[in-house]
Amino acid sequence: MTLAKFSLLIRYITLFMFSSLFVGCASLFDPPDLNSQKAPRKTIGEMYFEPVSLDHAPLPDQGLQNLRDAYTGLLEVISDPETIKIVQYRLADLEILLAEQQQETGNAPLDRDYFDLAIAQYQQILSQHPQQSDNVEVLYQLAKAYDLQGQSEQSLTVINQLLQTYPDSLYVAELQFRRGEILFNRKDYLAAIDAYAKVLEQGQSSNYYMSAAYMSGWAFFKTEDYANALLAFTKLLDHKLPNDVINSQMLRQLRSEQQLEMLPVGEKRIVNDSIRIMAMLFSYRGAEHSLKAFYQQYGERHYENLVYDRLGQQFLNEDRYRDSALVYRAFTEVHPEHNQAPFFAVKQIDAYIIGKFPTLVLPAKQDFVDRYGINGPFWSDWGQLLQNDVKPFLKDYIQELAQYEHSKAQLLLAAADQPSDEQQDDVEVNRQKSTHAYLQAANWYREFIQTFPHDDLTPEITFNMAESLFDAGEFEAAIDAYEAYAYQYLNEPRGAEAGYAAILAFRELRKTLSDPQLQQQWQDEQLASQQQFVNRFANDPRAVDVLYDSMQQQFDLQRYLAAIENAENLLVWQPRIDTTRRLAAQLVIAHSEFALQQYQRAELSYESILASLTPDDARYNDMVERLAASIYKQAEANLAKQYVALAIEDFLRVIEKTPQSSARINAQYDAATYLLEMQDWPKAIELLEDFRVRFASEPLAANIQDKLIFAYQKNQDWLPAANELKQLWQANPETDEGREALYIAAGYYLKADERDLALDSYRTYAHAYPLPFAEVTEARFQMSEFYVQSNEDAKRRFWLKKLILGDAQAGNNRTDRSRYLAAMSSMVFANDKVEAFKKVKLTLPLNKSLKRKRSALDQALDGLNGTLEYKIAEFSTAANFKIAEIYAQLARDLIDSERPNGLSALELEQYDILLEEQAYPFEEQAIDIHEANIQRSWQGIYDRWVKESFAALSKLLPGRYNKVEKMPETNNEIY
Incomplete structure (x- = not known):
């Protein structure tokens, strides 16, 4: 191999090792991340070729097969055992990845299965390195390869070996689940149950918890251990539909549906299937009884309604209508407050209807209304949305129940009224049954009205209820219903009929009463109803007579407001009433207003009556007196409210409108008195002076002089005030009142600039009344002052000597004022002597x-x-x-x-x-x-x-x- 090829091989190996260091702990179903950017371990090149500077630039993706070939070639050139072991591990991982890739694409290798090479590689590693700590990963991958290869028995063997050798492995939950899967497929259900149980022991955080619970349930099902199967599926539901900490009961009830809808599609399918199986299991064990017993034993669940609903639907699908109804009823009995309970009750009723059990339908509907209606125990705790959802069922059921009872009552009453020969003995029984049925119908009508007060059918229902109550002899309740129909609803076709029927019901009710107090009470109620009838149904030919009769009775009973209202209606009635009735209405109005202390209204009413009478009419003077009394009473009412100015106006109106009435005397006197209080002195003086002349013989005239003097004083009419006071003195010169009157008169003459009259009065007082000392001293002083003004020094000094002598002789009566005036007088005489000295x-x-x-x-x-x-x-x-x-x-x-x-x-x-x-x-x-x-x-x-x-x-x-x-x-x- 050339150095260039070797260098390229090293770069491939380095790249693969960088990418594969993080795939060893991946799950069986998660492909390795070949693009990971995490820091790798030392590469082989770094370990063995440190002197060589390698090019670390990113390499193009050469594919898994190229990497596998690179590692294979690498084994030919390395000799270090540790490095060979590492390369073998990586080569085995590459083989299984390559096999998975081929399996996915369908590119089958020649003359072998997909995972043969990977399996061989892992087996070789295990044989060559039996004690290696990384063998947990090797065994895991080997079990995976067998499983993917379809060799479940070999996979199970490896899994058992791995679990025995490495009991604390991170793969315990997954391996136990795979083990359970294999055992389940082998129909070794007990062993599978054991394996699934070990998965469940790992807790709900395990990714295999739901699947283990689901398969555990199925395994128990296969062994016909239905109780544990139910518990297993319950664990799954508890896991996927957890009962979160929610304080509101209504939120808890809604939570199960929300939770189910929010689950991913696969999990939702498993949960729904679990519920289906549980329903089937409960059906095996006695349906609703076993369901109730199960949750009583193992505790309530917030998702119970899902199980009940599935079981009920299952029975319905199987045409087991009665069983379906019983399941739904069972839920409503166990959880009557649940937000789904009313709808389960509806499903119960629907099951009876579909199953054609007519004798059970009406009782079930009655039970529904009693339990979930507006008068039931749960209505007030429900929100408006839930109430609105239940109302359509209530509307249908209540109407049906009411109509059934009403028809039944009518049939029974007809049988009682026209009995056949063989029914003669049942007449009274039928009447009693009819009355009971009428009352039942009325109760259902009433509940409809309470539940649907604004519904279009409510007026008609109200009338039907009134009819039922009337026929049942419940006249008081019938009155309420008739009046509700007649006066609360507009444009109803039988309104007048209902209003008059209410009056008839009053009459029937009063016939049953013997207590006079109750008789009076219901007479008043009847009159009120008659008034309503007249107001609402004025075009009815019976209205005017009812109105006139009501007016008379209400006035006799001192129901003055009602009497006035009826009388006023009569006065504007069309066609117009006759003259006699018109005058009677006017009198009722006027007298009622006076009795109600509505004196201003009474005044107007009496004036209107007087306008229609001539002075020679026998009633004329009486109306004048009543008019005066009405005005006078207004004054008294205003005085009680401290409205003195208004009261004065009222008194003056008595004088103006009824000058010849007996009330005029008090009115004029009171007007003057309160004008004084209001400090309107000129008007008060005018009335008082007129009163003294006009009513001189009246006892009240004795007080006029005092009031006039007071008014003159306040109005600063000093001369007339002084004259009145002097007259008072002349009438009583020996009394203190007369003496004081003379003294004050002297002062008022002085204020009026009547010097001679003031001088005469002061002189008379000073000579006639030596006591009280203070007043005579002032009188003497005033005398001295008069002579100062007139330059009559000798006369002045006469009174100054009186001041000095009076102070000297006053003794205990001496005052600061008398001493001052004496000193002043003394100074005058001293000045005279000083002037004499100067001369x-x-x-x-x-x-x-x-x-x-x-x-x-x-x-x-x-x-x-x-x-x-x-x-x-x-x-x-x-x-x-x-x-x-x-x-x-x-x-x-x-x-x-x-x-x-x-x-x-x-x-x-x-x-x-x-x-x-x-x-x-x-x-x-x-x-x-x-x-x-x-x-x-x-x-x-x-x-x-x-x-x-x-x-x-x-x-x-x-x-x-x-x-x-x-x-x-x-x-x-x-x-």
């Missing part, structure tokens, strides 16, 4: 004039000190200032006094010095008093007289009190 001039002879001056000074000081004794700050500061000024004035008057004639200059100078010495103490005293006065500012008192003291000191002591504040200069440079 005394110091003339020659000085000793005489100074004596007069001194006397005037003492009187002024006495007056001012008297004012200070009241300790009123306002007048104390004034008195102090005046005292200081008196002393200052005396000092100035001394200095400015007239000088004697004939004095020399020196004598005159000495005389002046003497005067200054005499004046100085008075000036100092004035300064001291001013300083004491200004110190009041430290106490927060800074009035006019404190300011005046500051001004006086700035002249008397200018160095201290006439300083000008100097502001320091500011240097802005730093800014």
Whole structure:
């Protein structure tokens, strides 16, 4: 062999080894991945030709046969035993791959079978290397080759050898399954069962779990061990239809169908076949009883419905209709809450129908409705989708059951009404049976209505139910049904018939009652039904009479709203009713509205009636009084709601609309009273003044004067208020009320600018009522003020003396106000004395004039000190200032006094010095008093007289009190 050929051979071998290192662990049915990119082991070239630099560029695919030939050629040139062993292993793998390829393409080799060379290669390896650890792969591939060759016995031998030698091999599950397959084909079912069991022991993660469970079931079936066969198939279903953790029962129920549909086609076929076989096995063991017993023993499964359904269908296919029905019924009994249970019940009914078991069909339908209808135990727990799926069956079944019972009842009643000679003794029995059948029919009609409230057939069903109930003597329930048909459904052909039948049912019901209270109750109900009849079926000739009768009865029973409604309907009835009935309707309306406290409506109604009556009609005055009462009641209702303004309007409308009614007196009085409350003084005054004239003899007129005085006061009509008060005083001068009236009247005269009347009133009060002290003090003060305005000083001082004397004699009644006014009065008299002091001039002879001056000074000081004794700050500061000024004035008057004639200059100078010495103490005293006065500012008192003291000191002591504040200069440079 040339070096080039040898190099090429090495590259082929290297490429194959790179690709085959990862196929040794592949399964029998998975071809090796020749394009794997994983890192290979060291190649032969790397191991033996390290000095040679090989070209590792990718080689073109030369095919399995070329690789096999390359390895064959390689065996001729290598001598290392380990390398020879590796090449032999690879060559055997290539042979089996090549054989599989040829088998797939149908290119059979000459004079031998497909896998002969591969088998020979593996046998040679085992003989040459019996202890090699990799022989597990060799035995696996050898067993595979025998199996593919069709030599199952040889394959089984190798498998047994492999399992014995390598019990922990990764291929245990697959080998046990292959072993079971071979044993099953040999009909060694017990051994096959053992092999499949070992596969199942490997757990559900094994790829052969489903197939092992399936074949195990078949093996048990072959041995007629049906119980274990069922368990085996159950394992398969548990595996492929697992009960996932789902909290919702409905989701669990739906899960089995979803799981089955999601399986791959092959697995779905196996699962369906397993269910089919299980159904067949259960049929062998007693059908539905064995099925129920099996799941009771081994636990419920969420896919049980699939098994039940398959078994039921199987019986149906075999024309075993009763057995099919029993299977479906068994499921509904075991799992009545299952979402498939109602449909299994339908299949049960269908099986009876197909099998022609008519006596079983109706009971089954009745059971279906009882269990899965709207009143059954499961309906409320179902979702809307499931309810909608069940409803079509309910609709058909309920109708059939109802019609059957209704027809049965009619036949029995006919037999009771016209009995034959031989049926005479059965009349009462037939009547009782008829009543029972009518009630049964009514129950089915009722369930239909509850289930299909909006169905097109529901109105007709409702009428049929009413008829059944009426014929059964259940009048109360019949009334409800008749009225439902008559008044809840539109355009039904027998609506009027049903409405009137309801009235007849009321009458029949009342005949059975002896309790007056119940009689009254059902009379009211009947009247309501009659009203409905009239409203709905006005074109019926019976309607107007029913309406008029209802109106009268409802008014008598004080059912005023219903009476009004009927009366109003009568008034607009076409054709128009007669005059007598029209007036009766109007009266019912008006009286009912008044009784219902609908006074505004009653007012309008009574006005309408009055418009149709003449004044000489005997009913006219009564209608006027009722109209006035209606309006007055509106006012009372508004007052109760605190709507005072509206109430006043109502009172005024009584006056306007019914001026001659008895209610007018209270209405006018109340209107005025609440106008005062609303502070509408002018309107209140107008009504009160009119009331005092119009209703002078009425007891209410006694309170008018007080209300007028209050209204005048609030409206600031001071003169009329004062006049009313003075009249009140004149009527009661000795009472406190009269005294207070005079005092207030005096003030109002003053506000009205009626000076003379105010002066007269205050004078009268001040002379007549020395007590209460506070009021007489104010009256005296007002008198003094009148004379201030009129410049009548003497008269003013008369009342000022009264103020001073009154305060002095008040004792415990003395007040701050009386003390203030007394201080003010005292200051007036003190000022008079100060002015008198100022008028005394110091003339020659000085000793005489100074004596007069001194006397005037003492009187002024006495007056001012008297004012200070009241300790009123306002007048104390004034008195102090005046005292200081008196002393200052005396000092100035001394200095400015007239000088004697004939004095020399020196004598005159000495005389002046003497005067200054005499004046100085008075000036100092004035300064001291001013300083004491200004110190009041430290106490927060800074009035006019404190300011005046500051001004006086700035002249008397200018160095201290006439300083000008100097502001320091500011240097802005730093800014």
